[in-house]
Amino acid sequence: MPELPEVEVSRLGITPHLLHKQITAIKVRQPKLRWPVPEEIQQLVGFQIERISRRAKYLILHTANGNILLHLGMSGSLRVVPKDTPAGKHDHIDIVVDSDYSLRLTDPRRFGACLFQAEDTSPNPLLDNLGPEPLTDAFDGQRLYDLSRNRKQAVKTFIMDNKIVVGVGNIYANESLFLAGIDPRKAAGKVTKQHYLALGEIIKQVLAKAISQGGTTLKDFAQADGKPGYFAQELLVYGRNGEACVKCAEPIESVVIGQRNTFYCAKCQR
């Protein structure tokens, strides 16, 4: 479900409820997520949440005694609920704070994760090899161009590779390539520098706009207060197989690239 905008929207939504609050309990109803939820997270009970950051699609709750890393996988979502709110079938974890609210992780498919990190600087294979954040100056089209030379993989899978740039998932990869006029099937090494420079800027714009719209709700994504995101109505190609291209009116086509559904306009994207 969540790509970078949805994770960032979650971070912004939960922060006012959790910042500087003390953790009073961590309830793990279902420890079988992508990896087992470690016992160590119980060490954080009694400590204050000092900061809530995001790296790629990971959310990090920082305390003086260690951090909690959260990942939402395909179907995860975070809500802030009154602490005695009855738990549903897929409400796997509650992080209860001293305002008597809980941060509740819901994740039907359980591809998400809840992990422990001893310190901000602790080595972590999940975080240490990630590419740059797309909304910072460390990422731009020049980087895409430089890293793509001689690469034969499709440009779409290239920009979804977390070592190249983090946070670009299937929806925003489709949208960005459409706006940049690049055929998603094209070999990454054959895309021109000019196209990459445009694509770099477009990725930033698309992600920033999606954040400002509260993310994309396709089916079950919700912001921390339970409201949906409104970027879905902005989608130009994702899920629009057979519909008229907004630029040229030719039908949007779909093809599978890297096991993921891909939508594009064969006339506008080359």
Next chain:
DNA sequence: ATTGACTCCTGATGGC
């Protein structure tokens, strides 16, 4: 070094 396939899991949807 790159690349592509497979995998984890549940729920929604559509065809028969």
Next chain:
DNA sequence: TGCCATCAGGAGTCAA
């Protein structure tokens, strides 16, 4: 109404 196949917003891991 039921049953079965197919498909989902991610990404680590393995093998070629």
